[in-house]
Every structure is written in C-alpha cells, then in structure tokens.
Amino acid sequence: MQITVSSFSVTREAVEAFLFHEARCADENRYDEWFALWTEDARYWVPANIDDYDPDEHVSIIYDNRDRLEDRIGRLKSGGAWAQEPQSRMRRLISNVQIEPAEAPDECLVTSNFVLGELRRGRENTYFAQQKHRLRLTAEGLRMAEKIVILVRNNEPLHNLSFII
Amino acid sequence: MTATAQPTEISSLLRLDEGYVHSDVYTSPVIFEREIEQIFHRGWVYVGHDSEIPENGDYVLRWIGRQSVIMNRDSHGIVHLFMNRCRHRANSVCQFERGNSAFFRCAYHGWTYKDSGELVGVPYADAYEPQLAKDDFALVPAPRMSMYRGFVWGSLDPEGPSLDDHLGPSAKRAIDLFCDQSPMGEISVRAGANKTVIYANWKFQGGDGYHPPFTHQADFGSIRAARTGRTTPLLGMIKKETTLQRDLGNGHYCLDIRRMQRAPAPETPWAVEYRDAMVESYGAERAAYIMGSGGPHAILMPNIQLLNPDLRVLRPIAADEFEIVFYTAFLKGVPKEVNTARLRLTESRMGPAGSVNVDDVEMFERNQLGMQQLVDPWKYIGRGMSREHIDNDESTPAAYRYENCRVAHYADELTQRAQLRWWAAQLERP
Numbered sequence: 001m002q003i004t005v006s007s008f009s010v011t012r013e014a015v016e017a018f019l020f021h022e023a024r025c026a027d028e029n030r031y032d033e034w035f036a037l038w039t040e041d042a043r044y045w046v047p048a049n050i051d052d053y054d055p056d057e058h059v060s061i062i063y064d065n066r067d068r069l070e071d072r073i074g075r076l077k078s079g080g081a082w083a084q085e086p087q088s089r090m091r092r093l094i095s096n097v098q099i100e101p102a103e104a105p106d107e108c109l110v111t112s113n114f115v116l117g118e119l120r121r122g123r124e125n126t127y128f129a130q131q132k133h134r135l136r137l138t139a140e141g142l143r144m145a146e147k148i149v150i151l152v153r154n155n156e157p158l159h160n161l162s163f164i165i
Numbered sequence: 166m167t168a169t170a171q172p173t174e175i176s177s178l179l180r181l182d183e184g185y186v187h188s189d190v191y192t193s194p195v196i197f198e199r200e201i202e203q204i205f206h207r208g209w210v211y212v213g214h215d216s217e218i219p220e221n222g223d224y225v226l227r228w229i230g231r232q233s234v235i236m237n238r239d240s241h242g243i244v245h246l247f248m249n250r251c252r253h254r255a256n257s258v259c260q261f262e263r264g265n266s267a268f269f270r271c272a273y274h275g276w277t278y279k280d281s282g283e284l285v286g287v288p289y290a291d292a293y294e295p296q297l298a299k300d301d302f303a304l305v306p307a308p309r310m311s312m313y314r315g316f317v318w319g320s321l322d323p324e325g326p327s328l329d330d331h332l333g334p335s336a337k338r339a340i341d342l343f344c345d346q347s348p349m350g351e352i353s354v355r356a357g358a359n360k361t362v363i364y365a366n367w368k369f370q371g372g373d374g375y376h377p378p379f380t381h382q383a384d385f386g387s388i389r390a391a392r393t394g395r396t397t398p399l400l401g402m403i404k405k406e407t408t409l410q411r412d413l414g415n416g417h418y419c420l421d422i423r424r425m426q427r428a429p430a431p432e433t434p435w436a437v438e439y440r441d442a443m444v445e446s447y448g449a450e451r452a453a454y455i456m457g458s459g460g461p462h463a464i465l466m467p468n469i470q471l472l473n474p475d476l477r478v479l480r481p482i483a484a485d486e487f488e489i490v491f492y493t494a495f496l497k498g499v500p501k502e503v504n505t506a507r508l509r510l511t512e513s514r515m516g517p518a519g520s521v522n523v524d525d526v527e528m529f530e531r532n533q534l535g536m537q538q539l540v541d542p543w544k545y546i547g548r549g550m551s552r553e554h555i556d557n558d559e560s561t562p563a564a565y566r567y568e569n570c571r572v573a574h575y576a577d578e579l580t581q582r583a584q585l586r587w588w589a590a591q592l593e594r595p
Contacts, residue, residue, distance in 0.1 A: 046518065048357050048358065048359055048360075048516075049357045049358060050357075053357075055508070056501070056505045056508070057356065057505075058356050058357040058508075059356055059357040059358065059359060059491075059493045059508050059511050059512060059516075060357075060508070060512050061359060061512070061516055061517060061518050062512060062518045063508070063509065063512050068509075068513060071513070071520070072520075075383045075384070075520050076383075078382070078383045079383075080382030080383035081383040081523075081524070082380065082383070082524045082527045082528065083523040083524050083526065083527040121530075123364075155262070155360070156360060157360040157361055157362035157488045157490075158359075158360060158361055158362065158517040159361070159362050159363075159364075159517065159526075160361075160517055160518075160523045160526050160527070161517040161518040161523075162517075162518070162523040162527075165518070
C-alpha cells in the first residue's frame, strides 16, 4: 500500500521494514547499527509514571538528545557496563502499525505496539509498550528523528533497562 | 505466624571488632521477618514529603513496612497518616497512588470517612442496635507521625524514641543541607519518580566510597571524559583527603564529598540568577559552601537517601528483594532551568536506564548470589578500622556541621559497620 505523506510518499512496507530492522538491531545488541538509525536532532523519550507530559517539568525513564544517546551507546560498548555482562537475550514482536502525516513535509508519524521478552541471568522479563516513531526520509533512507516508548508498566518498579528498549 | 530470629542469635552473626559480618544477615528470611517487626513495624519509617500534598484534600498512598498507609491533607490543612483499612470489614479504602478527595468511601459496603478520618456515612445504619457509635469507628491513624522540614515519618509503635531521637543532630544537618540548596530552604517533591526493583537485600544502601572506580567504570561521566580526552573524576576521588565517610549516628551515614572541589557552575543567566538568590538568602560564604557541596550524600536508616538530585525512598520486600523510588527533588525559588537540569541528572545516572544505578543493582545482585555460599559465609568489611576517629567537622559552617561523629577515609568501610551496629541494636531490642 502506498501512503502519501505531504510531499513524499512512503510505502507501509518500507515503514514496517524500518521498524523490524530497528527492532532487530536492538534485540541483537548491535549498538552502532542502531545508533546509525538516528538523525542529528534525535529525541529518544521513555516517559515515567504517566504517558504524556512536559519532560522539563517531570522526570522520565529516558530523555536523550544526540549527545546523551552517544554516551549511552559508548557506555554499552566500553567493556565495563556490568549490568550488560552477560548481555540480555531479547526478541520483540511489533504489531498494530499505524502511519500518519507529520507536520514536517519529509516526515511521518508511526504508532505501533510491541511486546519484548528479555532474558538475562535466568530471569525473564516481559515488557508491553506502545512506540511512536517520527521518521524522516533522508538521502540514506528512513531515519528516526524521535522515538517515544510508552511502557505499560511505566509506573511500576522496573528492573534494569540497561539494554535498548 | 512466621518464625522470626531471636535476639540472642543476632549477636552471633556479627564480629564487627574484627571486621566480619555473616551472610545470613542479608540472606535469611527469618532475619528479614525480625527486621520487618523491629525496624519497619516499630521504628520510624519515612513515608513522604508534605510538598506532595500541597492542597487540602490531596493524598498519596505509601507503605510502612507491609502496611498500606494514606498520607493526606484534610479540609483544614492538617496532615494525617491513616492506616488504609475500613473499620467495618477491613477493605482498603484508598486505591489510587495519589489524588484529591474530601472523603474516602469504602466501595464494599459504602462506609464513608471524612478526610480527617471521622466515619460520616454508614448505609442502612438502623441495623445496629441501639445505635452504631460512629466515633469508635474512625479511620485509624498510624500510632505516631512526626515531621522535620516537610519530611514525614510514621511509626506503628505508640511508644519508643521520638523522631528527634531517631534522627539525632547530624541526620538533621544532612536534611538541612539538602533543603538549603533552595534559596527558600524548601524542596518540592512533585516531579515524578523512577521506580526500581532490586533482587538483593535492602541493607545494600550504598555509602561505599571504595566501589565507584570499579563498579562505575562505565558511568556516562567516564565515557564522556574519555571521549573528550579528560581524566575521569571517579578515579581521582578516592585519593583525596578532602573526601571522608561519616557515621552520623543511629545507623545514618554519609559519604562526605562536600569539600570535593567541584567545577564551578557555568555562567549562564539562570546559573547566575540562582547564585544571586542563594547569596541573597544565605550570604556569600554560606551560599558558596552549599552550592559547592553537591548536597549531603547521606543515607538515613531505615529507608531514605539524600543523594543529589534525588530523594530516594526504599521499601523492603523480602530478604532478597527491595524497591527504590527515586524522586527528583525540585528546589523552590530557583530558575526553571536549575530543576530541569536536576531531571536530566536523575535520568542519565539513576533509575532503571541510567548509567550509574544499573551497575550498583548488578553488584548488589551478584553479592546476593555470592552470599548464598555456605562454605566460609563471613564477609570482610574491616577496611580502615584502625583509622576511624572522632571528628568535629570544624571547617564546615555551623549550620551543617556534623559534631562528634566517627569519620574514616572516603574508601573505608566505616559506613557498613555503622549501619550494622545500629541494625543489631534494633533487632536485639526486647
């Protein structure tokens, strides 16, 4: 199916292929490949307690710009990030993909659901979430300008989210 | 009833004069039950901050040990701490983590209480002969509640030491320093929280100056320093004579990094505005001290930690499980950017996806695994025993001075021993 978003057209197939590729990079702890999927003006947000608010007034689980994202990836690759030694084994299933136009003519908004199974040191955690991607069409293809992950359990005690959520 | 440890068994688990503690202190469910009884269901337990319930009718739902309690502000502005239990057939009367309500109505049979606790509504009350004495059926308050600078504690024991006795002078000085980072001397705890669960014993509460260069090798600060070619602050820390550990009395302790000589704040307009407001409130010398201190870095038994920018609250679940909630404490009377920077600090370092706390959690859980070893179950916490001494903190402004406290080198294990001495005294109380 062809979806026309303002001045550029993107197929549902291309959007879903992007989401699946991003998920696979995250699942397989391919940090550099995952980081390469972001734009320079990246915003990566995982709200805490409630699903939507002003992140300058209320704390978040993650609120990264490009610099903080780079620190996050650098840390995971440093060899001393003990909470990922050994690494988590993960698989996530993505579903309910909906695509809408964004304000910027070269972007689209993609809402989807995922369920993530994460296994580490004999303990398996399940995370249900909605994710909202603002994808931009660049010369290199689709890239993430924004990703918001709304965890169903964002107001419950969480164990380490030291992997890519 | 669950079996609990007897007082006589406690002393056999500590050989603190030699620097040893038995692993059972952290792994035994029997010991844990005794802790719940003696520490969490008897002593003073922090429940919340009065800034969380600023308006009349505001409430929050909290825990004292395993007891659900409601902290609320009634229609006259009075703060209460109620046991979350209907006086009829014991349903919980409050289901939401926070809210505003002038009444608590039990959904089971409709008994209704005012926000000040009085029972005001009993459906079909004619069944009670001669008449239901409503005054005898008010919501039950926690036996004791006490506050210091807006911090609210409860105790389920109507008798016993006062909150004043429990805190002692030094813990109060730590709270003072935490609050005085605001030019109004007030914090606001309404900016959300990161909630975490740790599969380890609740007595792992940090205050360990030995671990950062190793456990936190991958802290963002180190990563960023490596990326920008600067040396890491963590590795330098344990060599400095200006960083200490202090036993603040009654099990409370701190990593004393108040004189660590931080990099000066940036000269942004908001940083300048903040500094000017602080000088206006406290005078130049004291303001410089407060802003340079980085806060108290204090851990107050049994369940709060004042580590900039967070007020951390702990809840024990089992011998091998506890929760920590990180509330980013906002400073009142400062430019918005100061508090936003505090949010970014909590997120990037603490909580379940930060760069620091996740590796603490990992170490605590590895420790819990190691302590299940039955062969040689003793842990060694004897570091720096010979250099503990009493200190009067004379170089610190009087308002924040920790007088007559035992101190040791920053990377010693005085804090671990101080916590366990207090712990043993609580469990051995008849």
